[in-house]
Amino acid sequence: MGVGRPRNFDRDTALDQAMEVFWRHGYEGATIAQLTDAMGINPPSLYAAFGSKEALLKAALDRYTLRGEAWMAEVLSAPTAREVTSRMLMGVAEKQTDPSNPPGCLLVQGGLACGSGSANVPFELAARRAKTEEQLRHRFERAKEEGDLADSADPAALARYVSAVITGMSVMASSGADREALTQVAVVAIKAIEDQSVRS
Amino acid sequence: MGVGRPRNFDRDTALDQAMEVFWRHGYEGATIAQLTDAMGINPPSLYAAFGSKEALLKAALDRYTLRGEAWMAEVLSAPTAREVTSRMLMGVAEKQTDPSNPPGCLLVQGGLACGSGSANVPFELAARRAKTEEQLRHRFERAKEEGDLADSADPAALARYVSAVITGMSVMASSGADREALTQVAVVAIKAIEDQSVRS
DNA sequence: CCAAATTTGTAGTGCTCGCTACAAATGTGG
DNA sequence: CCACATTTGTAGCGAGCACTACAAATTTGG
Numbered sequence: 001m002g003v004g005r006p007r008n009f010d011r012d013t014a015l016d017q018a019m020e021v022f023w024r025h026g027y028e029g030a031t032i033a034q035l036t037d038a039m040g041i042n043p044p045s046l047y048a049a050f051g052s053k054e055a056l057l058k059a060a061l062d063r064y065t066l067r068g069e070a071w072m073a074e075v076l077s078a079p080t081a082r083e084v085t086s087r088m089l090m091g092v093a094e095k096q097t098d099p100s101n102p103p104g105c106l107l108v109q110g111g112l113a114c115g116s117g118s119a120n121v122p123f124e125l126a127a128r129r130a131k132t133e134e135q136l137r138h139r140f141e142r143a144k145e146e147g148d149l150a151d152s153a154d155p156a157a158l159a160r161y162v163s164a165v166i167t168g169m170s171v172m173a174s175s176g177a178d179r180e181a182l183t184q185v186a187v188v189a190i191k192a193i194e195d196q197s198v199r200s
Numbered sequence: 201m202g203v204g205r206p207r208n209f210d211r212d213t214a215l216d217q218a219m220e221v222f223w224r225h226g227y228e229g230a231t232i233a234q235l236t237d238a239m240g241i242n243p244p245s246l247y248a249a250f251g252s253k254e255a256l257l258k259a260a261l262d263r264y265t266l267r268g269e270a271w272m273a274e275v276l277s278a279p280t281a282r283e284v285t286s287r288m289l290m291g292v293a294e295k296q297t298d299p300s301n302p303p304g305c306l307l308v309q310g311g312l313a314c315g316s317g318s319a320n321v322p323f324e325l326a327a328r329r330a331k332t333e334e335q336l337r338h339r340f341e342r343a344k345e346e347g348d349l350a351d352s353a354d355p356a357a358l359a360r361y362v363s364a365v366i367t368g369m370s371v372m373a374s375s376g377a378d379r380e381a382l383t384q385v386a387v388v389a390i391k392a393i394e395d396q397s398v399r400s
Numbered sequence: 401c402c403a404a405a406t407t408t409g410t411a412g413t414g415c416t417c418g419c420t421a422c423a424a425a426t427g428t429g430g
Numbered sequence: 431c432c433a434c435a436t437t438t439g440t441a442g443c444g445a446g447c448a449c450t451a452c453a454a455a456t457t458t459g460g
Binding site (some may be wrong): 003023025026028029030031033034043045086104108110111112113114116118122123125126128154156158160161163164165166167168169171172174176177181185187188189190191192194195196199 | 210223224225226228229230231234259294304308309310311312313314316317318322323325326329354356358361363364365366368369371372373374375377381384385386388389390391392394395396
Binding site for chain 2 (some may be wrong): 434435436437438439440446
């Protein structure tokens with residue numbers, strides 16, 4: 001099997017370091033020098049292991065998604081649309097101000113607008129953000145079938161709304177808002193969903 | 201007065217072109233070559249008139265703010281907090297999908313995360329976003345005094361909330377959401393404010 | 401202990417970046 | 431018509447970018 005000199009770094013650990021650099025500086029703002037520095041490797045090792053700066057970003061995004069999957073499953077398993085939204089937004093307020101990570105969300109901080117050479121990075125990030133919205137939409141569709149959301153409710157619109165609030169909170173976090181500020185936003189935002197819930 | 205060769209471009213017109221480039225590509229993604237191209241001038245003219253790339257951005261931001269001031273005044277002049285929020289969010293849905301501009305909001309697209317050399321650009325943008333939030337907060341404080349918002353309402357939290365929704369809508373717009381999608385978000389978002397309004 | 405395979409560290413590559421030196425062009429005041 | 435002041439266009443500066451050629455180092459298979 002393993003013929004040749006073995007690599008002396010762990011791929012996933014290095015990826016975590018790269019993730020943090022992209023998170024803090026964005027795709028374009030992150031330089032290969034910063035990345036290799038944080039990852040503790042040299043450029044040839046980076047390119048041998050990941051292929052290119054953009055491929056490294058995608059690998060980091062995959063890992064970012066993976067990291068949140070368990071939490072996301074728990075959020076979606078809440079019994080009602082209101083409770084799903086509450087867990088979601090409260091969790092976001094907490095996670096986006098977790099001091100062990102850069103503030104905000106990598107899928108937003110990574111880059112909304114890029115130079116002509118990296119034009120597809122914003123698309124890539126948008127596509128990944130859309131997945132969360134889609135998961136919420138499916139969950140809200142179920143909530144409507146279960147009679148938990150009002151018949152007049154529009155699951156797609158509600159999912160878009162929650163997704164927009166999450167993104168807004170993410171931007172606020174990245175510009176220094178603390179956990180209390182984000183929690184306040186979450187509390188207000190949940191009221192809009194309560195409004196469309198069938199009271200018990 | 202005018203001694204020396206006169207410049208043969210209009211400062212504000214050039215600024216509008218620069219604004220569009222920053223809006224579409226972000227601060228870091230916009231190159232001097234793209235900017236001078238769009239502005240129809242050469243680099244020395246740009247630097248003589250504006251000083252640096254970052255100073256050009258600030259001048260463009262000033263103009264961006266100026267451009268929205270009349271609309272903002274009209275929004276804030278609405279009679280109730282609910283109506284202010286409605287005009288605000290509906291207007292945002294419209295403006296951020298106006299095909300005569302790049303989608304989204306320059307204060308977000310300009311850059312949330314930057315490389316180490318442009319670290320203060322995100323701060324500059326955040327400070328300008330905060331001004332809108334502050335205007336909303338003052339308006340909501342007045343609404344509370346006027347008995348239009350419930351005694352239990354927190355004007356600062358509501359302003360933060362509306363500001364977050366605006367930012368979220370802006371990101372959605374920049375990644376291709378159409379006017380209808382944004383309007384749906386606005387409609388849902390307004391319900392959270394209605395919830396804290398004193399019914400008539 | 402040698403040959404093949406792979407990674408590592410050094411030291412660059414060509415390119416594009418923001419920015420500017422310089423001289424020609426174009427205006428005003430005397 | 432002549433200084434003088436300012437802008438313009440050309441051409442290119444040093445720096446930093448993503449990326450890589452290359453040789454030394456380190457492993458396994460025979």
